[in-house]
Amino acid sequence: MTDTLWDEFHRVVNMTSHELEDWLRTRSADEETEALPDQAGTPTGQEVLRVLRKRRTDLTTEDVKVMRKVVDRVHEQRRDDLEPTAGEAHWRHRLMSIGHDPLKPA
Numbered sequence: 001m002t003d004t005l006w007d008e009f010h011r012v013v014n015m016t017s018h019e020l021e022d023w024l025r026t027r028s029a030d031e032e033t034e035a036l037p038d039q040a041g042t043p044t045g046q047e048v049l050r051v052l053r054k055r056r057t058d059l060t061t062e063d064v065k066v067m068r069k070v071v072d073r074v075h076e077q078r079r080d081d082l083e084p085t086a087g088e089a090h091w092r093h094r095l096m097s098i099g100h101d102p103l104k105p106a
Contacts, residue, residue, distance in 0.1 A: 006056055009067040012074040012082065013099035014106065017052040020045065020099045044069070048099045074100045082106040 015023065024045050047066040054063065077095060078085065085102045092102050 005064065005067055005071070008071050009051070011106070012071050012078075013048060013052065014082075014104045015096065015099045015101055017049055019101075020049050020052065020096075023096050024049070042097050045097045045099070052099070070098050070100075073098060078102060 013020075024042075044066070047063075048070055051059070051063050051066055059067075074082075074095065077091070078100075084105055087102060095102055
């Protein structure tokens, strides 16, 4: 893994692990998922949460794949400057589920 990927991942994932965890729990809250709050959210959202909680030296090959996937996905849906941008709620919520809030300043 390169330092560039680590830096870019942490630039595009602009939510803290606490913010992301809260969002995933809120987004997934219903009677069935309330019993498993640690599994709330999408699989990718959970993977991002795991990466955010790690030190760079503890990353696995799978973590690096997740980081690349998230960086690519955010860049596909956003301008490169990542300036705060309002959009439709479902678009924002989809990005927030992988740790990027498009309304949060870069």
